[in-house]
Amino acid sequence: MCGIIGYTGKLDALPIIMEGLQRMEYRGYDSAGVALIENGKLELRRSLGKIIELKKILENETFSAKTGLGHTRWATHGRPSEDNAHPHTDCKGKFVVVHNGIIENYYDLKQDLIKKGHVFKSETDTEVVAHLLEENHSGDLLKTVKKTVESLQGAYALGIMHIDDPETLIATCNASPLIIGKNGSGLFLASDITALLEHSKDLYFLENGEVCVLKNEKIEFFNSDLESIKKETTHIDWNPVMAQKQGYKHYMLKEIFEQPSAISETLMSRINWDDASIYLDEIEGFDEDFMKNISRIYLVACGTAWHACLVGKYLIEKRSPFIAHVDYSHEFRYRNPKVDDKTLMICVSQSGETADTIAALEEGKKRGAKILSICNVLGSTVARKSDGVLYTRAGPEISVASTKAFTTQLVSLFMISIYLGRISGTIDKAKGIKMLNDIVEIPDLLEKTLEMNNDLKKLAGRYIYKQDFLFLARGINYPIALEGALKLKEISYIHAEGYPAGEMKHGPIALIDQDMPVVILAPKNHLLDKTLTNLQEVKARGGETIVFCQDKSEVDKYNVDHIFEVPETIHDLTPIVMTIPMQLLAYHIADQRGTDLDQPRNLAKSVTVE
Numbered sequence: 001m002c003g004i005i006g007y008t009g010k011l012d013a014l015p016i017i018m019e020g021l022q023r024m025e026y027r028g029y030d031s032a033g034v035a036l037i038e039n040g041k042l043e044l045r046r047s048l049g050k051i052i053e054l055k056k057i058l059e060n061e062t063f064s065a066k067t068g069l070g071h072t073r074w075a076t077h078g079r080p081s082e083d084n085a086h087p088h089t090d091c092k093g094k095f096v097v098v099h100n101g102i103i104e105n106y107y108d109l110k111q112d113l114i115k116k117g118h119v120f121k122s123e124t125d126t127e128v129v130a131h132l133l134e135e136n137h138s139g140d141l142l143k144t145v146k147k148t149v150e151s152l153q154g155a156y157a158l159g160i161m162h163i164d165d166p167e168t169l170i171a172t173c174n175a176s177p178l179i180i181g182k183n184g185s186g187l188f189l190a191s192d193i194t195a196l197l198e199h200s201k202d203l204y205f206l207e208n209g210e211v212c213v214l215k216n217e218k219i220e221f222f223n224s225d226l227e228s229i230k231k232e233t234t235h236i237d238w239n240p241v242m243a244q245k246q247g248y249k250h251y252m253l254k255e256i257f258e259q260p261s262a263i264s265e266t267l268m269s270r271i272n273w274d275d276a277s278i279y280l281d282e283i284e285g286f287d288e289d290f291m292k293n294i295s296r297i298y299l300v301a302c303g304t305a306w307h308a309c310l311v312g313k314y315l316i317e318k319r320s321p322f323i324a325h326v327d328y329s330h331e332f333r334y335r336n337p338k339v340d341d342k343t344l345m346i347c348v349s350q351s352g353e354t355a356d357t358i359a360a361l362e363e364g365k366k367r368g369a370k371i372l373s374i375c376n377v378l379g380s381t382v383a384r385k386s387d388g389v390l391y392t393r394a395g396p397e398i399s400v401a402s403t404k405a406f407t408t409q410l411v412s413l414f415m416i417s418i419y420l421g422r423i424s425g426t427i428d429k430a431k432g433i434k435m436l437n438d439i440v441e442i443p444d445l446l447e448k449t450l451e452m453n454n455d456l457k458k459l460a461g462r463y464i465y466k467q468d469f470l471f472l473a474r475g476i477n478y479p480i481a482l483e484g485a486l487k488l489k490e491i492s493y494i495h496a497e498g499y500p501a502g503e504m505k506h507g508p509i510a511l512i513d514q515d516m517p518v519v520i521l522a523p524k525n526h527l528l529d530k531t532l533t534n535l536q537e538v539k540a541r542g543g544e545t546i547v548f549c550q551d552k553s554e555v556d557k558y559n560v561d562h563i564f565e566v567p568e569t570i571h572d573l574t575p576i577v578m579t580i581p582m583q584l585l586a587y588h589i590a591d592q593r594g595t596d597l598d599q600p601r602n603l604a605k606s607v608t609v610e
């Protein structure tokens, strides 16, 4: 949700800013802009559309400014337009502001500023910050920023500069990520690690209310009272090459194919063969008594991560004595969840910056829960606020549609379920060893599953003009039907619904005719016969069936239109294997429809607004 970047140092700022924006484009891509102070004059360039449009504007210009700010936008207040693109300035064009987040009280602030004579040039909430800075300006930049943010409500990560102090950047944040870095050539601020990986791997994460001054090769940190504070860096061992396409047509395809190695990383050094359990160092700080006496578990997340939670519920309730509830983060925090100090809350988030999930986490914590999070991004807000973090170690996920983050979340939840089963005695040593053997096979099984790529590419061509799709599955694979439908709709813009197969006859069956492709997940398990009955119900109404199963011979007889076999694994691991064809099918349909599938319309990678 918007990416901000700033640089001050010895090098020309513009190429560094543009490259950082390009790396953060997946955070928002409806407009972009940069601001430089060149020979005492503010140079502001903004454009509607993607970074490429901004590049065209800058193509024939050269700038030698060593300090600047940049922004790539996902519109919240004000439609995408050049005027609404950041950076924003005050009336005199002296303060420059880039912002990620939402200023919730902007309307009142704006009215007040208008009464004082300020003239607004955009419809954004952000512009009030520039005018407030102007209004509060005392000559001391730091104090001016402090006074300004005191009147802001909402979420913000701000990068600020002033024309009279052209080598200084000020950064501050509340409930939006802001990362600070340094190397021999200069100082950086950005919304995202991926924008800074090229420059530094030892990064500072700004906490709510903290202010940072980047000037003359020095970074200074202050708390909200402007008292000087010391901060430690976090080492990020992601490699910048990981955030590149490496010959794949899209990041999404690359990330789909990275799943075997990503899962190997998730599992690495976590298998405890001696105890037939999982090393969860991340929760070592949790009292063993607490873990054994958990009253209930809440699994909380949004979107794809929420689908992982649904699978997690099946796994945890099957393998341990604990009751698990699944909530959307934005629903959890606004109802009255029964949370006490015996509650374990598992927050799942790839980015660790999803505003809804952060708010749910805070609500759970306030009510006494212990928080274990499953995150991909190191040092992210969810990770920092949790009592323990299980990092999925999937590497940077650039495609807006989540793939490898999801399957590594599934693996993490499988590991947690073994751990809970082992500590509570519901899984004995022999069963534990069997499960560990099964999970370590998964990377190889996924390599085999990925061999379906070409067949699914061919199949996809049949569906590029379809308007609707149905995805059906039962039990632990029902969330994968939801995930298949979500992947398809978000990148191909084809309407798709996921249903538990048993629910179809309660309504959705009315939709089925020869124009409705129906994807059915039919793994070999105790629910297979029932799923095959649902398949026949679809066939009887003329629907086109695409079945993913583990044994063709069991399905063949039903005159299915398209059957694909996925490799065999135990029942509880079928969701991981079944996910791969869902991702590939969605990918190839979207690709053949020609959508911008790494950056689908209206979406952004990390949703930092509520």
Ligand code: F6R
Binding pocket: 302, 303, 304, 305, 306, 348, 349, 350, 351, 352, 353, 354, 357, 400, 401, 402, 403, 486, 487, 490, 605, 606, 607
């Ligand atoms: C779908 C997708 C989203 C995210 C959701 C949560 O492909 O990526 O549905 O899963 O916005 O994001 P995180 O996991 O970063 O909290």
